[in-house]
Amino acid sequence: MLSKPHGNKLIKRILLGERKKEVEEKVDEYIKITLDKELVKDARNIARGIFSPIEGFMNKLEIETVVGEMHLPSGVAWTIPIILDVTKEKADKIEVGEHVLLIDEEDKNIALLFVEDKFLFDKRKIAQNVYGTLDESHPGVIEMLRKKDFFLGGRIELIDDSREPFPEFNLDPRETRVLFREKGWNTVVAFQTRNPIHRAHEYIQRCALEVVDGLFINPLMGRKKSGDFRDGIILESYKKMMTDFYPNDRVVMSILPTRMHYAGPREAIHHAIMRKNFGCTHIVIGRDHAGVGKFYGTFDAQKMFEKFPDIGIEPLKFEHSFYCKKCEAVATVKTCRHSDADRVKPSGTVIREMISKKKFPPLEIMRKEISEILTSFDNPFVE
Numbered sequence: 001m002l003s004k005p006h007g008n009k010l011i012k013r014i015l016l017g018e019r020k021k022e023v024e025e026k027v028d029e030y031i032k033i034t035l036d037k038e039l040v041k042d043a044r045n046i047a048r049g050i051f052s053p054i055e056g057f058m059n060k061l062e063i064e065t066v067v068g069e070m071h072l073p074s075g076v077a078w079t080i081p082i083i084l085d086v087t088k089e090k091a092d093k094i095e096v097g098e099h100v101l102l103i104d105e106e107d108k109n110i111a112l113l114f115v116e117d118k119f120l121f122d123k124r125k126i127a128q129n130v131y132g133t134l135d136e137s138h139p140g141v142i143e144m145l146r147k148k149d150f151f152l153g154g155r156i157e158l159i160d161d162s163r164e165p166f167p168e169f170n171l172d173p174r175e176t177r178v179l180f181r182e183k184g185w186n187t188v189v190a191f192q193t194r195n196p197i198h199r200a201h202e203y204i205q206r207c208a209l210e211v212v213d214g215l216f217i218n219p220l221m222g223r224k225k226s227g228d229f230r231d232g233i234i235l236e237s238y239k240k241m242m243t244d245f246y247p248n249d250r251v252v253m254s255i256l257p258t259r260m261h262y263a264g265p266r267e268a269i270h271h272a273i274m275r276k277n278f279g280c281t282h283i284v285i286g287r288d289h290a291g292v293g294k295f296y297g298t299f300d301a302q303k304m305f306e307k308f309p310d311i312g313i314e315p316l317k318f319e320h321s322f323y324c325k326k327c328e329a330v331a332t333v334k335t336c337r338h339s340d341a342d343r344v345k346p347s348g349t350v351i352r353e354m355i356s357k358k359k360f361p362p363l364e365i366m367r368k369e370i371s372e373i374l375t376s377f378d379n380p381f382v383e
């Protein structure tokens with residue numbers, strides 16, 4: 001049995017047919033709020049059910065219970081606040097109880113928001129609770145503190161259900177559920193990634209595939225740091241694995257357009273909830289999942305699941321894997337008795353350096369077929 005949607009309700013808030021026409025005919029009557037690229041993704045994720053049971057941007061009570069107690073007022077687990085921030089000037093023009101139009105930076109109509117709440121919230125409290133620190137060198141903290149002062153809460157209705165930039169790999173939870181059922185899968189493991197595949201990740205995916213029916217590769221695509229691999233290259237590397245190495249009909253790939261918060265343990269729960277909505281029964285949680293710098297302990301994300309025994313998706317907790325020269329195999333500390341000196345670990349920095357010089361990383365780290373793809377791009381990295 002695939003997982004039930006989180007909160008037992010798969011949300012769909014997409015305007016269609018007559019109602020869509022009606023709204024589009026009077027767009028000029030609404031006050032407009034411009035969303036940045038990440039807020040546009042939030043709006044789509046809400047409307048398409050990826051954030052189920054959330055139906056809109058959070059009101060004050062929702063943010064309070066999520067930030068303070070890691071659940072929604074209904075008692076359903078939720079760890080990351082979904083916030084729409086506006087300036088005081090904008091907030092002053094908007095009345096609770098009216099509809100406003102959410103547009104993107106190119107003035108495209110994205111969604112209609114029914115304003116249920118307009119409020120101030122202590123951003124430092126959010127940062128402290130969600131990220132566990134007020135240190136401004138934490139990328140999530142600085143993003144939170146820079147938010148505009150007023151927040152708007154309320155349900156949305158999506159106008160623009162665009163699947164760009166990778167429409168053939170951008171399925172919503174209804175579609176993945178149909179696909180998983182067609183394949184006859186009862187258990188599906190989600191693999192969260194932000195990188196092209198290397199041998200250590202392949203090892204974990206194969207281990208997971210030994211015990212469940214299907215693998216759901218779900219690269220997260222949102223705002224990136226300079227030096228990260230470009231989104232398209234990550235997809236190309238996995239396409240190669242699916243056509244040349246993994247068996248037919250045991251792997252599905254689709255993207256998850258959303259940003260990283262680097263909230264460590266809280267974000268691991270958030271990642272699990274989104275994959276539960278796609279129908280997954282399991283999710284790979286490694287060491288340092290969604291971490292950054294030294295802000296979290298290496299097992300904090302894995303341990304967080306002990307606080308959510310009823311979350312409805314099972315974490316598969318993995319160690320870092322490496323190639324052991326003595327074992328002559330990819331292994332982890334759970335399966336290899338040798339010392340660090342015998343182990344070749346996949347370092348992101350080393351892989352990036354070699355690829356940028358058009359050199360292939362060692363075969364123990366990365367398959368030649370994947371290195372070929374990564375070095376075939378003139379500019380594989382985000383600037």
Ligand SMILES: [Zn+2]
Binds near residue numbers: 326327
């Ligand atoms: Zn060994």
